[in-house]
Amino acid sequence: VCGEETALMESLEGKRGNPRFKPPFPPSSGLWxxxxxxxxxxxxxxxxxxILKGxxxxxxxxxxxxxxxxxxxxxGHVKEAGLIEAPMGITLREIIIDYAQGxxxxxxxxxxxxGTAGAILGEDMLDVPLDYASLGEKGLVLGSGAILVMDETTCALDMLKCFLNFFKRESCGKCIPGRVGTEKLxxxxxxxxxxxxxxxxxxxILHTAKVMQKTSLCALGQSLILPISTILKYFRKEVAKHIKGRCPTGVCKI
Structure with missing residues (x-):
């Protein structure tokens, strides 16, 4: 949770990394x-x-x-993983083919x-420009620029559990939505x-994430709605098949 700006400042001051109530915001009252x-x-x-080049x-x-x-x-499931620097507006398809070698x-x-709080993009999003404006128009975020690529052997529900486990572990526990909501999800x-x-x-699950978006103290609880809503947008039927006792990919042991 110390990626949140006010929690980071709390850590720098030698305190437990809990988010602060805002306002005040850091430009007016921040570190010490x-x-x-x-x-x-x-x-x-x-x-x-x-500054140097204009x-x-x-x-x-x-x-x-x-x-x-x-x-x-x-x-993820690409031939060459790693860090790249590329122009804003490059597409996911170009990154996978040209930089990750497919x-x-x-x-x-x-x-x-x-990142973990980012959206799940399906095949229909392979050619959407990856920049803040283009994704913002669709209600999505570019965030940290982390891209996790997954193939057909991946179970959507198993990935959802991975995301939720991360948020549960990272919650500082200060607010009830972040502490109880992540565990319930x-x-x-x-x-x-x-x-x-x-x-x-x-x-x-979707309703709980929406409540957390409105009531959580910091972005950790507020941002859960994006990965949850987008993974259910593309793979709700796959998730629902588990209720009937079958994991389509065979990953989940039912």
Missing amino acids: GKPTLINNVETLANIAPI ADWFRIFGTKECPGTKVYAIS MRDGKFKMAQVG LELATAISRGEGKEDDIDL
Whole structure:
């Protein structure tokens, strides 16, 4: 949870990494109560070359709305995983084929873009530009630029459990939605994966995530809605088959 800006400042002050209530925001009251500039390292790294080479040079790369480059971390079922720097607006298909040298063995099934709190993108999103504006128009985020590529051997429900387990472990426990909500979501998903779920459990997972989005203290609980809603958008039927006692990929032991 210390990726959240106010929790990070709490850690720097030697305290437990709990998010702060906002307002006040860091520019007015941040580290040790002083006005604080706190940004992603990637953002700060762009400042020096822009000053040295100018804004026009920076705008050579990327798109009109989102100039510059972005660092992407590629992992999963690709031939060559790793870190790349590519222009804003590159597509997921281009990243997989040109930079990751294609899928390792199987066929593309889905990718998660933006880290654990990022959206699940299906095959219909392979040619959408990966920049803040293009994804923002669809209610999605580019986030950290982490891209996890998955083939057809991946169980959508098993991946959902992985995401939920991460959020449960990372919750600081300060707010009830973050502390109880993450645990309840993982319990529901685990029950479904064992063939012990009910038809209403899928809707309950989505409803709980929506409540957490509105009531959680920090982005950890608020952002769960994106991976949950998008994985259910593409693979709700696959998840539902577990309730009837069958995992289509054979990953879940029912």
